Amino acid sequence: MTVIVRPATEPDLPGLLALYSELNPEDAPLPTESAHRIWTAIAAQPGRTVLVADRDGVLVGTADCIDLPNLTRGGRSILGVENVVVAEAHRRTGVGRQLMDAAMQLAKSAGCYKVQLLAAPEEEVHTFYRACGLLPLAQGFRRYL
Secondary structure (H helix, E strand, O other), X not given: OOEEEEEOOHHHXXXXXXXXXXXXXXXXXXXXXXXXXXXXXXXXXXXXXXXXXXXXXXXXXXXXXXXXOOOOHHHOOEEEEEEEEEOHHHOOOOHHHHHHHHXXXXXXXXXXXXXXXXXXXXXXXXXXXXXXXXXXXXXXXXXXX
């Protein structure tokens, strides 16, 4: 079975929502109308690419990428990566690596000077990101609202 990593389109929305339910199982399902409204805003956002890993018509992974314009580093932008998830049945098959490789290619194509993301605290997640060439070089902070 071949996995193709590509930008998501609106027909991918049900598959994306299924993946996000694995990422955050405690979240209540998003009403369909809200999901479509939010997707419309995401799709219209310059520099935003939601990548999906498509295995024979089934979405098995995703990574949300945003090219952030920047006034430092000679005006080179930053690629932020969020909501990386691979369906449990497809983990450890190379899907996550393909998604991260595609995100790195987006960054290179956009002339970004760095890719950054926050990772879950589990060591296996950190091991994965290190294997993808990312380094834990900064202390992250967040405040949930």
